[in-house]
Amino acid sequence: MEKIAEIKNLNFKYSQQDSWLFHDFNLAINRYEWLAIIGHNGSGKSTLARLIDGLLVPQAGEIWIDQQKMSSENVWQLRKKIGMVFQNPENQFVGANVADDVAFGLENQAVPYEKMHQRVAAALKRVNMWEFSEQEPANLSGGQKQRVAIAGVIALKPKIVILDEATSMLDPAGRYDVISLIKELKEQEGLTVISITHDIDEASLADRVVVLDDGKILDAASPANVFSQGQTLTNLGLDVPFSEKVKLALKQQDVLTPSEYYTEQRMVDWICQSILKK
Amino acid sequence: MNKILLGRYLPGSSLIHRLDPRAKLLLSFYFIIIIFLANNWSSYFLLFFFMALTILLAKIKIGFFWKGVRPLIWLILFTVVLQIFFSTGGTVYWHWGILSVTSTGLVSGIYVFCRFVLIIFMSTLLTLTTPPLEIAGAMESLLKPLKKVHFPVYEVSLMLSIALRFVPTLMDEALKIMNAQRSRGVNFDQGSLMQRLKAVVPLLIPLFVSAFNRAEDLATAMEARGYHGGEGRTKYRVHQWLYHDTLSCLAFLALTIGMLLLRNW
Numbered sequence: 001m002e003k004i005a006e007i008k009n010l011n012f013k014y015s016q017q018d019s020w021l022f023h024d025f026n027l028a029i030n031r032y033e034w035l036a037i038i039g040h041n042g043s044g045k046s047t048l049a050r051l052i053d054g055l056l057v058p059q060a061g062e063i064w065i066d067q068q069k070m071s072s073e074n075v076w077q078l079r080k081k082i083g084m085v086f087q088n089p090e091n092q093f094v095g096a097n098v099a100d101d102v103a104f105g106l107e108n109q110a111v112p113y114e115k116m117h118q119r120v121a122a123a124l125k126r127v128n129m130w131e132f133s134e135q136e137p138a139n140l141s142g143g144q145k146q147r148v149a150i151a152g153v154i155a156l157k158p159k160i161v162i163l164d165e166a167t168s169m170l171d172p173a174g175r176y177d178v179i180s181l182i183k184e185l186k187e188q189e190g191l192t193v194i195s196i197t198h199d200i201d202e203a204s205l206a207d208r209v210v211v212l213d214d215g216k217i218l219d220a221a222s223p224a225n226v227f228s229q230g231q232t233l234t235n236l237g238l239d240v241p242f243s244e245k246v247k248l249a250l251k252q253q254d255v256l257t258p259s260e261y262y263t264e265q266r267m268v269d270w271i272c273q274s275i276l277k278k
Numbered sequence: 279m280n281k282i283l284l285g286r287y288l289p290g291s292s293l294i295h296r297l298d299p300r301a302k303l304l305l306s307f308y309f310i311i312i313i314f315l316a317n318n319w320s321s322y323f324l325l326f327f328f329m330a331l332t333i334l335l336a337k338i339k340i341g342f343f344w345k346g347v348r349p350l351i352w353l354i355l356f357t358v359v360l361q362i363f364f365s366t367g368g369t370v371y372w373h374w375g376i377l378s379v380t381s382t383g384l385v386s387g388i389y390v391f392c393r394f395v396l397i398i399f400m401s402t403l404l405t406l407t408t409p410p411l412e413i414a415g416a417m418e419s420l421l422k423p424l425k426k427v428h429f430p431v432y433e434v435s436l437m438l439s440i441a442l443r444f445v446p447t448l449m450d451e452a453l454k455i456m457n458a459q460r461s462r463g464v465n466f467d468q469g470s471l472m473q474r475l476k477a478v479v480p481l482l483i484p485l486f487v488s489a490f491n492r493a494e495d496l497a498t499a500m501e502a503r504g505y506h507g508g509e510g511r512t513k514y515r516v517h518q519w520l521y522h523d524t525l526s527c528l529a530f531l532a533l534t535i536g537m538l539l540l541r542n543w
Contacts, residue, residue: 053502055498055501079502082502084502084503086495086502088495090447090492091491091496092495092496093443094440094443094496094505095439096409096411096439096442097411100411100515103514104503104505106512107513108503108506108511110510110512111512112512113512113513113516116514120514136443136446137447138450152503156504
């Protein structure tokens with residue numbers, strides 16, 4: 001499969017740290033893939049996102065984006081291919097109102113006036129925020145602000161979208177809203193999504209899950225494979241999906257449960273079947 | 279907090295609302311200068327007539343203007359009283375020590391009152407009919423000539439628009455911190471001056487720290503969206519000078535001529 005981003009032998013530490021956060025770290029991200037990165041607090045997830053976007057400079061190692069090696073000369077060029085949505089919806093809102101915020105990235109890229117207005121309108125309609133275009137951020141909910149941030153990203157037509165815990169400050173409804181929007185956009189625009197998350201339901205949507213523990217990749221596999229080792233994840237301080245929790249509770253009641261990962265629907269089917277068998 | 283009229287904008291679609299913000303900003307300043315040309319009753323009458331006309335055109339209730347004057351009413355009355363008691367000349371109506379009420383004193387007191395009211399009305403009209411963002415944009419394009427002397431016009435206007443955008447956010451946060459500290463037993467509105475000052479510390483420090491964090495988050499988000507300085511950017515909002523902007527300038531020209539005529543009556 002074609003790689004859209006590759007990290008080779010990355011070494012990175014913050015200046016105030018003594019030990020390496022990432023030591024000889026390697027990771028490849030396929031084109032059109034939805035990659036979820038999970039891990040406990042301080043495992044280096046957000047740092048990794050900032051390294052991929054060139055916001056942090058590694059001490060050693062190479063980062064390749066779309067067949068180009070990132071360097072201080074082309075970092076602004078490569079950054080155009082990457083859109084980032086951050087955690088706090090309030091703090092990443094640059095513009096004084098919705099339309100200005102979406103336009104901010106386009107203004108930076110010196111997109112001409114006519115084209116900019118078209119793209120802002122298209123992006124806002126895409127996320128169903130067009131009727132709010134003249135609203136100020138103070139009048140919007142957290143989920144709406146996050147949708148504006150996504151509109152700001154898709155207006156730039158990136159190839160990679162990085163969600164840096166983009167849903168962690170939203171309520172379940174807002175979270176569902178944002179995630180299904182991203183999923184839809186990914187299919188339609190042919191995006192590669194890197195989602196950094198604590199939310200296990202979000203991770204279970206991914207094509208591949210990377211478990212990060214203190215700057216090391218503990219596991220990189222499909223969600224089914226990763227979540228089937230429920231106990232290991234719990235030991236790392238991570239949550240497991242609801243179906244795994246049900247399985248665990250059943251195990252404690254001495255019920256023989258399947259060892260592989262089941263989605264909620266499959267779990268429901270399995271329970272129904274096992275009751276019928278008895 | 280919603281008593282503050284500063285920067286409040288009332289959405290509307292009147293002629294005054296639709297004026298180019300640059301024209302509005304310049305003409306409001308110009309009006310304030312013109313006020314000082316007035317030196318007799320007829321010229322003040324003309325100014326008030328003009329003001330009333332613009333307020334009518336803006337279709338804004340007069341109550342909002344009164345709200346603009348109210349916070350400053352004590353300052354105005356203080357100045358007026360000083361004018362009345364300490365002016366000399368004309369017929370003396372009342373006299374006691376250095377204090378005296380004279381006809382010129384009374385007249386100049388009323389003039390001062392009129393000036394204050396006119397200035398506040400005009401600046402209130404400007405902020406009520408123009409979104410803060412547009413004022414910031416207008417200031418940027420008006421300051422553009424300063425680029426020649428290496429004044430960072432774009433950076434200043436970006437700071438201004440970010441500051442305006444974060445005012446409600448920080449207000450909310452201040453209120454939240456205040457309530458959080460109250461729930462821990464901090465008393466903000468009782469005690470001596472010193473105690474009250476001390477009570478502000480647990481409000482100010484968290485507010486500062488969070489402002490720093492916000493600034494860092496915002497800077498990262500801006501960088502991730504490709505912001506690298508004011509050079510080589512295009513603009514989403516472009517002001518257009520239309521014929522009603524020229525018309526309003528002509529109206530001000532007529533006002534100036536009228537004022538000059540009345541002044542030397």
